[in-house]
């Protein structure tokens with residue numbers, strides 16, 4: 001039985017409003033219930049309007065910790081950096097008061113950076129409140145890319161929170177094949193997952209992912225074909 005709830009909208013504006021409303025409501029309730037909230041965020045480009053809308057919501061952002069779902073192993077001032085993307089599009093306005101946990105360390109490679117990254121992520125709550133994921137046309141999510149080196153570790157039950165991945169270069173990965181990513185175990189440990197996709201091509205990939213079992217072929221399946229954690233799939237044309 002799948003834990004997927006589909007939230008499909010007629011256009012991007014409706015999707016952005018609905019999703020930023022839901023994210024704000026979940027964070028607000030977490031703060032009310034537990035005095036703090038933890039939001040795990042993906043990079044890419046699709047989430048940009050959602051993050052910018054969320055940043056202006058009147059939350060007690062000083063009680064929110066924001067951490068990356070994944071990172072290209074580039075410096076924080078590199079145009080491809082997810083950290084830079086989050087600092088420019090989410091940690092603005094009121095949300096600038098949030099605590100931010102980055103993945104990139106000073107280590108030369110993701111594998112060498114893993115111990116420090118695990119120490120940072122080990123300080124996060126056992127059950128982060130929200131995890132915002134995207135999906136590529138190859139069926140990857142986070143930086144769990146099909147047939148990547150390190151993917152089996154990322155998919156394994158009971159895996160560490162963070163995994164170093166080397167993806168096979170493709171149109172989807174671009175030149176940034178060395179990554180750090182949350183494992184599936186870390187993603188499913190969250191209280192609620194949001195998968196944000198747009199366009200007809202990704203809708204077709206999403207449906208293909210729902211219809212097959214092999215997560216090595218389409219890692220997003222590890223998130224969609226499970227019943228442990230609720231997943232809201234937000235989509236618009």
Ligand SMILES: O=C(O)[C@H](O)[C@@H](O)[C@H](O)[C@H](O)COP(=O)(O)O
Nearest residue numbers: 042043044045046134135141142
């Ligand atoms: O580092 C990254 O690129 C992201 O974390 C990645 O997993 C992203 O979510 C997908 O590639 C979808 O990206 P878009 O939503 O921008 O298409």
